[in-house]
Amino acid sequence: MKKTYSIAVLDDHALIIEAIKSLLQGAPDFPFTEGFQTYEAFQAYLASGKELDILLLDIQLENQDGIKLCEKIHLQHPNLRIIMLSSNTQPHVVMDALKKGAKGFLPKNVSLAELKEAFRETLNGKTYLHKDISLIPSERKTSRFDYLPKLTRREKEVLKLILEEMTTTEIAEKLFLSPSTVETHRASLFSKTNSKNVVGLIKYTLEKGLLED
Amino acid sequence: MKKTYSIAVLDDHALIIEAIKSLLQGAPDFPFTEGFQTYEAFQAYLASGKELDILLLDIQLENQDGIKLCEKIHLQHPNLRIIMLSSNTQPHVVMDALKKGAKGFLPKNVSLAELKEAFRETLNGKTYLHKDISLIPSERKTSRFDYLPKLTRREKEVLKLILEEMTTTEIAEKLFLSPSTVETHRASLFSKTNSKNVVGLIKYTLEKGLLED
DNA sequence: TAAAAACTAGTGGTTTTCCACGATATCTTA
DNA sequence: TAAGATATCGTGGAAAACCACTAGTTTTTA
Incomplete structure (x- = not known):
């Protein structure tokens, strides 16, 4: 098991990037790696062969739909854990993001403790949702998120x-x-x-x- | 030779304008002059007789094709250096813009150093392209961005x-x-x-x- | 305006997919 | 141990995909 994991943020607001960056100074095992304000910059980084474990992704970028972006990134980098950042915690939005490959959901004013908790959970293959986020009860009953058909x-x-x-x-x-x-x-x-x-x-x-x- | 040059930005995203503005605070010889979010605002400014040396022009404005706009502006103000801002660095796009009078090409997340370099070059009558931009289609393999076939x-x-x-x-x-x-x-x-x-x-x-x- | 690219449509194939059945064997587990 | 799920293989047939061509028309671009 690795000792440290690399964390990046993709958010068009520099302020959010800075906020996460300064938060992570209190978590040496999760070093802040890079902040991107555009998808292109993020792409360029990954294309250059750099490794990344977790991406914190703003759900509402300038022109782009963060969930679609999540889907695209997820298809290209299935092993990258994507955690969505959003203040919109409506169940259908959350469900949608999870279906498109997101592994976690956090509000933008997340605490360091919760950030670390989310990292640990997602790295263990689980899904982490902020406490205030509740999925529609009927959709919750199956597994944690999706009802993927079981293949033999x-x-x-x-x-x-x-x-x-x-x-x-x-x-x-x-x-x-x-x-x-x-x-x-x-x-x-x-x-x-x-x-x-x-x-x-x-x-x-x-x-x-x-x-x- | 003038000591300082006036720089303007035409981009429908206020964020980009602000970003450039704050970048240029570190370059006293290239004072940020004005930011415009619409072509009309830009036109009004020039019509009032103000001078301008360099225009940073977004290639993708709200409803307009930035390259066509570039052509139009270039015809009206041949001495104005137009530098395109774009995350799309496909060779044909770049070529197209250059043909329509653009003198430079930069990504939106440009650094101050590169911005100044681009200004100097274009003011000297040269053309400045961001380092990742290659005009030769066959070299696109080395580009950091994947080549996508063009579909009709x-x-x-x-x-x-x-x-x-x-x-x-x-x-x-x-x-x-x-x-x-x-x-x-x-x-x-x-x-x-x-x-x-x-x-x-x-x-x-x-x-x-x-x-x- | 000439060349290139895109769009159109055809002939006459072969291969592959998809469907609707039926049927036996093995493995799992309640 | 019996039920249910899984894995196996078959026949026969219709539909769809795929291939290798040719070739005229229109649109775009140099």
């Missing part, structure tokens, strides 16, 4: 190979199965994701992180 | 409908085209994204944000 071992294997642009025949050969069997697994993948065809399946997989871990 | 209008339309799980026939009907035509567009989408089939195309589209904007 074989279905996952087949799905991974579909993602690699392989045809049914190729997958069958690779897994030493009959094409019929692979077709059966495909069919059950469509059914589980309510897709009409492979396009829907791929979209579902990428957008909801169906294949993660 | 029709290709984008077709791609959007593919994303909606529509079949070729359905797309053809919706766009009032022959299925053959839709197939042609599909084929060129595959070719442009180096995909073997629709799976690769969808992955590419979602992961690289091909369809954005």
Whole structure:
């Protein structure tokens, strides 16, 4: 396990960046790494090969929808923990962000203690939500956030190979199965994701992180 | 040679104007003169007979195409140095702006040092481009930003409908085209994204944000 | 204005997907 | 141990995707 984790902030207000930065001076194990005011600057940083563990992302950037941005970043960097910063804690907003890959939700006036707590939780693969944030009870009952369909071992294997642009025949050969069997697994993948065809399946997989871990 | 030069910013985001303004407080020889959020305000200023040496112009104003604006301003005020502000550093965009009279190109998160450097260069009749900007398309591999293939209008339309799980026939009907035509567009989408089939195309589209904007 | 790019549409294929069935074997767990 | 889920494979067929061409028209750009 690593000793320290790198933390970045993407928020168009320099003030927020500064606030987080100064907060984190009290947490040596979570060193503030970088602040970005634009998505482009953030992209450039990651493109240069730098590593990052956690991103604090403003939900309302200048021109961009932070949740969409979250989705995009999440697709490109599945291992990066994204924690949304927002004063808007409406349940549907929170749910939406979580579905698009956010791992946490904090208000902008977060305390150091809570910030650290959120970091620990998300690094452990959990989801952290600020106390005041309550999800709609009916949506809460399942797991912590999403009702992702459960895929069987074989279905996952087949799905991974579909993602690699392989045809049914190729997958069958690779897994030493009959094409019929692979077709059966495909069919059950469509059914589980309510897709009409492979396009829907791929979209579902990428957008909801169906294949993660 | 003058001792000081007047600098103005035309950008619809007040934040950017403020950012530049505060940056320039560290450069007494380049006093910040005025910030404008609309072209009309800028025009009014010049019409009143005030002088201006350099204009920092946002490439993406609210409703206007900054490059066209650049051309217009340049025709009216040939001696005014126009430096474009943009996060979009695609070669063709840069080339386009330069052809329309821009003398420089900078990202919005420019540093004071670079800003001053750009001013000096352009005042000397040269052209200044941010270091990450490459005019040669074949060098884009070295650029920090991913190269995205340029899709035509029709290709984008077709791609959007593919994303909606529509079949070729359905797309053809919706766009009032022959299925053959839709197939042609599909084929060129595959070719442009180096995909073997629709799976690769969808992955590419979602992961690289091909369809954005 | 000439060249290039985009858009259109076709022929005639082959391959792959997707569907609707049925059916047996194994593994898991209540 | 019985039920249920998972994994396996089949037939047959319709629909869709994909390929390799050609080629005329329109729009854009140099």
